[in-house]
Structure formats: structure tokens, C-alpha cells
Amino acid sequence: MRSRTASCSCGQLRIEVHGEPLGVGVCHCLACQRRTGSVFAALAAFAAPYEVFGTATEYVRVGDQGGRFNFRFCPVCGSTVFHTEEGGEQSSVAVAVGAFADPSFPPPEDSVYDCRRHSWVQLPPGVTTFAKDPP
Template identity: 75%
Template sequence: MTTRTASCGCGQLRIKVNGAPLAVGVCHCFACQQRTGSVFAALAAFAPPYAVSGKAQEYLRTGDQGARFRFRFCPVCGSNLFHTEESVADNSVAVAVGCFSDPSFPPPRDSIYDCRRHTWVTLPAGVTIHARDPA
């Protein structure tokens, strides 16, 4: 089974996940743009179990449709490493793809909140487009 480790910029906070991602996507919602400081967030969801090491600061955000997301970031360098959705029964975790530092990581299969995608952002062929959150 494949094991991957993602870490914050300073290496203090890490998450170790197992297996292939359940999903890989990009989100263009304004909250993700503000949270990442970029024009979208690239995320990969993984099934439990996963192991976190280091100290994390948390930020709880309520999404447009009422879902509650608990974001974890490094209190030292500020990197946003992973988040969970409180109402998801499978207890999966979404990890920021860039924190794996792996240019060969699988490409996104979904584009969420595409209605807010910057016009100059081009997506890979075959990506499923969702105008808003499909949940």
C-alpha cells in the first residue's frame, strides 16, 4: 500500500496517509482563494486511518451550504495542511496537494465552484466541472 507524508513549510506539522486518494480536486470558492492566498485550492481526500504529528492550530468555517470544515494549519509557519468536514460519515481527510511536494501527484478529477474560477486558469482535460459544491 502506498504511504504519503505531507508537511507544512517548516516541517513541524505532518500528516501521513495511506492508499490512493479517494478524490483529487481543485476548489475555486472565495474562501479557498483567501485561505490559500492563491486562485484555487488543490486538495486530495484520503480514507482513515491517517496519522498527524506536530502541533496544529484549528480554524472552523461554515460553508455556503452549512457544512462545517475544520482546517488545521501550522502555528509556526502558517501553512494550511489539511481539513476535515464534521458531517462526513467516512471520516476522510482532505490534504493540500502542494504539501506532498510531489510533482507526480495525480491530477485533479473535479473542479468545484467553477463559477468563481479565474478566467486565465486552464484545467486538465477530462476534469468534471461543478458550478458550485456538488454535495
């Protein structure tokens, strides 16, 4: 089974995941824009098990539908590397696609909060868009 390692900018915080992504998507919500410092977040979900190396600082954010998301970032360089949703932490993890530093990483399949997408951002053909979170 293929494994991939994502890391922060300084390499102190890493996560190793196994297999292919359960899904790859982008989020244009304002919280993700602020969190990443970019105009969207690109995330890939992976099934457990996964291994975390290094020390992470956590930030918990409550989503629009009440879910609580635990974002883990490096306390040294500040890079967000991954997050889990409370209640589902053992089953999957969402990893920042950029943390893999792999230009051949699979493209997104879904785009959420498309109502907040910057007009100049063009999505790849075939991406399913949702105005907000899918039901």
C-alpha cells in the first residue's frame, strides 16, 4: 500500500497516510481563506490509520453546521498540516494538499462554498461544485 508524508514548512510536524485519498476537494469559505492565507483550502481525506510525528498546536473551529474541527499546525513555523472532525477522529484525517509538496497529487473532485470563490479562480473540468457544504 502506498504511503505519503505531508509536513510543515520546517519539517517539525509530519503526518504519514496510507493508500489513495478518499477524496480531494477545495473549500472557499471565509474561515479557510483566513486559515490558509490563500483564496481557498485544498484538502485530501485519508482513512485511518495514520501516524503523526512531531508536536502540533491545535485550533478548534465550529463549522456552519455545528461540526467541531481540530486543525493541527506547527508551533515553530505555523503551517497548517491536517485536521480532524470531533467524533470522527479515528476514522479519517484531512491533510492540506500543499503539505505533500507533490505537483502530481490528484486534482480536486469537489468544491465547497463556491458562493465565496474568487471570480478569477478557475476550477479543473469535472469538479462538482456546492454553493455551501453538501447535505
